[in-house]
Amino acid sequence: xxxxxxxRITSPVKTDDVIFSHIEKAADKLHAIGVKVEVIARGKKTIxxxxxxxxxxxxxxSHQLPQVYFDSESKIVYHENTTRFKMKAFERRGELPPLxxxxxxxxxxxxTIVDTTMGMGNDLVLMAxxxxxxxxxxxxxxxxxxxxxxxxxxxxxxxxxxRIIFHYGSADSERLKSADIVYADPMFEETIAxxxxxxxxxxxxxxxxxxxxxxxxxxYSRCLILKAHFRSPLFDRFGFEVQVRRSTKSHFGxxxxxxxxxxxxxxxxHIS
Numbered sequence: 312x313x314x315x316x317x318x319r320i321t322s323p324v325k326t327d328d329v330i331f332s333h334i335e336k337a338a339d340k341l342h343a344i345g346v347k348v349e350v351i352a353r354g355k356k357t358i359x360x361x362x363x364x365x366x367x368x369x370x371x372x373s374h375q376l377p378q379v380y381f382d383s384e385s386k387i388v389y390h391e392n393t394t395r396f397k398m399k400a401f402e403r404r405g406e407l408p409p410l411x412x413x414x415x416x417x418x419x420x421x422x423t424i425v426d427t428t429m430g431m432g433n434d435l436v437l438m439a440x441x442x443x444x445x446x447x448x449x450x451x452x453x454x455x456x457x458x459x460x461x462x463x464x465x466x467x468x469x470x471x472x473x474r475i476i477f478h479y480g481s482a483d484s485e486r487l488k489s490a491d492i493v494y495a496d497p498m499f500e501e502t503i504a505x506x507x508x509x510x511x512x513x514x515x516x517x518x519x520x521x522x523x524x525x526x527x528x529x530x531y532s533r534c535l536i537l538k539a540h541f542r543s544p545l546f547d548r549f550g551f552e553v554q555v556r557r558s559t560k561s562h563f564g565x566x567x568x569x570x571x572x573x574x575x576x577x578x579x580x581h582i583s
Contacts, residue, residue, distance in 0.1 A: 318346055318455060319361065321353045323373045334372045337458070344479045346454050359383040368455055376463040379455045387456060389463025392433055398440060410434060411441050413536055413554050413563045414492055419444055425490040426450065427482040427528060428497055432460045434538070438494070439471050447475045448490070450482045487531035495528055496538040497521045525549055529566060537564045 320337060322330050338348045349367075361369050362383045369380045378388040397408040416422055422445040426435045429451040439447055451457035461477040487493055525545055528535050539545055541562045546553050551564030 316345070316347055317349070317367050318379075319349050319351050319365070319367050319369045321351045321356075321361070321369065321371055323371065324353055324355060326353065326373075330373060337370065337372050337377065337462075340462075341454070341458055344454050344457070346458075370455070370459065376466055377459050379459045387431070387459055389432055389460050389467060391436070391467075392431070397437060408437055408441065409554060409556055409563060410437065410494075410536070410538070413565055414442075416442065416492075418442055421445055422491040423448075423489065424492045424494065425482055425486055427487075427493060427495045429460060429477070430456070430496065432464050434494065434496060435475065436464060436468060436471070439468075439475055445474070448478060448482070448486055449475055450478045450480060452479075452481055454479060482528070484531045487528065488533075490532065491534065493528055493532040493535045494538075495525065495535065497524050521545060522548065529568070533568050535566050537566070538562070539564070 318341060320334055320341075322334060334350060338350060341348050351361075358369070358371075358380055362380070366382070371378045371380070376388050378386050380386045411418075418441055422442065424438060424442070424445055424447050426438070426447060426449045429435055429449040432449070435447065435449050439445070449461070451460065457477070457479045464475070464477075465472060482493070522545065525535075525537065526549070529549060537545060537551055538561055541556075541560055543562075545551070546562070546564045549566060551566045554563045554565070556562055
């Protein structure tokens with residue numbers, strides 16, 4: 312599902328041979344997933360200058376994490392955001408993040424977990440950091456989001472290398488059936504713009520087929536954890552057991568199939 316068939320790639324104003332090499336590698340990776348790439352010399356052009364010329368998205372490759380602009384004011388780049396605070400609470404006080412608590416698995420055990428909606432990658436990194444012996448498959452259907460976020464995670468979290476496999480596209484049935492836990496955050500029906508990257512993501516990624524998407528995941532998953540707005544009709548419609556979080560607008564729900572065994576054996580908690 313290619314929702315962005317073209318992209319421009321450029322460098323910072325100050326560049327070097329290493330950056331040019333990074334640009335070539337980025338172009339190859341984007342070509343491999345079906346994106347047409349135009350590499351443009353930066354010169355002295357500003358981001359606004361690029362978008363005066365064309366509205367084709369722009370990726371800036373530098374010595375830092377890659378960034379994608381969808382207009383001169385809207386960009387996406389991998390950032391830890393709230394993940395860092397949740398990890399500090401876990402490390403200092405043993406306070407499990409709500410998503411991990413919902414799973415009710417031993418942090419030291421080995422599980423196979425599929426993140427069907429990688430998006431900005433924060434929940435993926437949180438799961439991979441806490442569940443240090445588990446392995447992950449992360450899926451993203453927007454090619455530019457897939458590229459920028461997967462590259463950002465690999466660069467920013469080298470310690471996770473080897474435990475996360477990134478996939479461009481939708482989660483396939485065989486991968487879902489083989490997973491111990493499947494996770495989905497299908498872009499809340501009521502937008503929660505917690506930070507600029509998410510606000511951009513809500514605008515560029517379609518979210519009008521959430522019901523069909525959840526139905527598909529439930530068909531093949533042994534244990535599905537769903538994150539959605541607390542008013543989401545998906546929880547009731549599909550019979551999810553909901554973890555109420557009074558301090559936030561997003562809740563987690565859990566639904567097990569008859570094929571589930573020891574995984575996700577959980578009762579609902581009310582977290583203030």
